[in-house]
Amino acid sequence: MFVLNPKTLSASTLIPKSFIIPRKASIPPQFSNFKSRTYCNANQITERGILFDTGDTFFRHESATGRDLGVLSAALYKQSKGQLRVLDAMCGCGVRSLRYLIQSKADFVLANDANESHRRVILDNLGQVGRFEGEQRRWVVTHNEATRVLTDCYLQRDYFDYIDLDSFGSDSSFFLRAAFSSLKLGGLVYVTSTDGFSSGGHRPFHSLEAFGAYVRPMPYANELGLRILIGGAVREASVLGYRVTPLFSYYSCHGPVFRVLLQVHRGKLTEKRDYGFICYCNRCGNSQTVSWGKLGQISCPCNNTIKDPASLVVSGPLWTGPLHSGNYIMEMLNLAEQWGWVGKGAGTGLEKLLERMLEESDPRLPFGYIKLDEVASRAKTNTPSISTITSALHKEGYAASRSHIASSAIKTDCPMAGCIRIAQKLHGC
Ligand SMILES: C[S@@+](CC[C@H](N)C(=O)[O-])C[C@H]1O[C@@H](n2cnc3c(N)ncnc32)[C@H](O)[C@@H]1O
Numbered sequence: 001m002f003v004l005n006p007k008t009l010s011a012s013t014l015i016p017k018s019f020i021i022p023r024k025a026s027i028p029p030q031f032s033n034f035k036s037r038t039y040c041n042a043n044q045i046t047e048r049g050i051l052f053d054t055g056d057t058f059f060r061h062e063s064a065t066g067r068d069l070g071v072l073s074a075a076l077y078k079q080s081k082g083q084l085r086v087l088d089a090m091c092g093c094g095v096r097s098l099r100y101l102i103q104s105k106a107d108f109v110l111a112n113d114a115n116e117s118h119r120r121v122i123l124d125n126l127g128q129v130g131r132f133e134g135e136q137r138r139w140v141v142t143h144n145e146a147t148r149v150l151t152d153c154y155l156q157r158d159y160f161d162y163i164d165l166d167s168f169g170s171d172s173s174f175f176l177r178a179a180f181s182s183l184k185l186g187g188l189v190y191v192t193s194t195d196g197f198s199s200g201g202h203r204p205f206h207s208l209e210a211f212g213a214y215v216r217p218m219p220y221a222n223e224l225g226l227r228i229l230i231g232g233a234v235r236e237a238s239v240l241g242y243r244v245t246p247l248f249s250y251y252s253c254h255g256p257v258f259r260v261l262l263q264v265h266r267g268k269l270t271e272k273r274d275y276g277f278i279c280y281c282n283r284c285g286n287s288q289t290v291s292w293g294k295l296g297q298i299s300c301p302c303n304n305t306i307k308d309p310a311s312l313v314v315s316g317p318l319w320t321g322p323l324h325s326g327n328y329i330m331e332m333l334n335l336a337e338q339w340g341w342v343g344k345g346a347g348t349g350l351e352k353l354l355e356r357m358l359e360e361s362d363p364r365l366p367f368g369y370i371k372l373d374e375v376a377s378r379a380k381t382n383t384p385s386i387s388t389i390t391s392a393l394h395k396e397g398y399a400a401s402r403s404h405i406a407s408s409a410i411k412t413d414c415p416m417a418g419c420i421r422i423a424q425k426l427h428g429c
């Protein structure tokens, strides 16, 4: 299980030349309380004003948004609880650890990467922050296998507020139980999967091993990638008597990468825990959730399944509940605005993402999304624009939003048959 090489991330780890900055970065004033330094190495990068070296480590500029979300959430935790101890279990060059220290104001960071040859670059990067504050250590660098680090912390009753698991493929499921054991109650785990084969339903037995979910190909595969990751965490947490809730879920097409921030509390798994099965009808395009008690009684409103039972595909068990907490996304947006990461002149990427997540947080919206091309092909019309179909759905009293995962799709509580009828009406059919 000990893997140091990416499994499903593409091999292209080269950093675009435009991000190589051979000079000292300007640090925004709110993060200026650290020793900035000048490097004479060609792999210098600046991210949100923090300068660091990537050396020969695995580093992707495209993951910057995932790091922004992590830093914002860790900072919110510090602001609300007054303390923040972070375990960055797969730190690569240490960029997240550095950002947690400087931007989230972590009191302490344990930066770990199994690959010992990364040590020099991690030490150099973290060296921008004093190793001690008074008698207290601010950071430590280790090189152990992640489960060993997490288990050691548990055995020493050395609990963390925030654990970042930035692993490859579906490996995170291997680390989750140890992470929950070494987390404070109410703490946060920021977990990653890059297993696009599983979410696409291309290796159901692998997804069964890794996430405990048998996944079939479905039109909203990239949302399934988030839902099996959360579902796997729900299962692992329940073994320990904990329940987990996603505060946000983020899909990014590079990799692909699925990232989820989980909050962990005491609690039991019940039928109401949003952990079950989902079903898609290839004939009519209808989707539905299926509870454990209703397994074996699945049918589709189109009734075509009597003639063609193979048209119904079922995946699960997985997370069927909300992908984000709307209130939490609002807090992230507010903090991002305070820091100048969104709003005037800040660029639109993060703002657009958080706004879409906020829209997706409408509790009436079910799992999945409906691709407008699929609506058009079933309705035999041109593809309606997102804004036109969304306002038509709103007029009819349905919930509808864009999806941060698929730009030409909508999330709605209107079934496929209703979307087809509305598309036809819009085209005067
Ligand atoms: C995706 S990279 C980390 C990137 C980094 N977090 C960032 O944001 O730039 C994954 C890292 O995990 C390390 N790694 C892989 N398997 C590991 C394991 N089982 N335990 C600890 N580290 C591991 C690799 O050496 C690699 O540096």
Ligand SMILES: [Zn+2]
Pocket: 281, 282, 283, 284, 285, 286, 300, 301, 302, 303, 304, 305
């Ligand atoms: Zn059907």
